[in-house]
Amino acid sequence: MRLGGVGKRYGRHAPWILREVDLTVEPADLVRIEGPNGSGKSTLLRLVAGIERPDTGRVEVAGRTAYVPERFPPALPFDARGYLHHLGRIHGLTAGEARRRAGYWLDRFGIADRAGTPIGRLSKGTCQKVAVAQALLAEADVLLLDEAWTGLDRAARTLLDEAVVERTAAGGRVLFVDHDPHRLAGLTTAGYAVADGRLHAVEPPEAGAGPGPEPAVAVEAVGPLPPRLPGAPVRIPLGDGATRLEVAARHSDALLRRLLTSTPPVHIRAVRAVDEPPGPAGTGEPPVPVAAVDGGLGEVR
């Protein structure tokens, strides 16, 4: 996904909202976009979604795109299940698959009992769950989330966090706008602030370095590593050109996917559970063969 020299204004004599925006997003990237109200964050996501056209420059997006808009259209002539099914079909799913995934996400968000309720009669939070579900069921290559957590209850916010991690672990690119600086902290691979129509790279907040007290996984990787990695792993040089990366287990899939899809690819020598504090190579559980890791991820090429 690439934006080159993108400019946008709403009308020929209107002020520029975005100018000369360059942005490249690779598979498995999780990108945070921040900035003050009215700075152009939603405009940027709408350009990537193809809802707006740039006035200058190019927007190149390969693959399927799914988008959670900041505002859900209020008057839709559907019930929740019918809407998800309809959107699934628009995303190119067969009728059977669209129905299956609609049911799956209604269940996962705990709103299966409201599947037959017209969208206009759903509560705000339930409506937002449907808005999020329509994007997640697409299993898109590019997932765009515009303040998608707003209005969700705690369980649904956690579910959306997990779904984002799942999407990036599967090689998807995720861009999100959110005003909470801690949203997905430690998982983002890049962060940008929109200000004065420009996109400025910012250092995304860390979740606190390293895995903490929860179950952790150590990955021994050989080769140059990307500067930012999912889960903000602790990096321990092993002295033979390899690096031991220790990360919370829930981020290990995303980390492995990011390593295996980086250019040039990183060679993964071993993956093991960590059940003791960071130490030299050879501590912890016996290494898991890399082939098993590849098999577990499913789509690694």
Ligand SMILES: Nc1ncnc2c1ncn2[C@@H]1O[C@H](COP(=O)(O)OP(=O)(O)OP(=O)(O)O)[C@@H](O)[C@H]1O
């Ligand atoms: N369809 C439109 N027509 C005209 N102006 C628009 C349109 N959409 C957005 N704008 C203007 O473009 C500017 C950027 O809006 P945008 O919604 O992209 O900002 P934002 O950073 O997402 O703001 P917020 O944090 O409040 O959601 C604002 O001045 C807004 O009024």
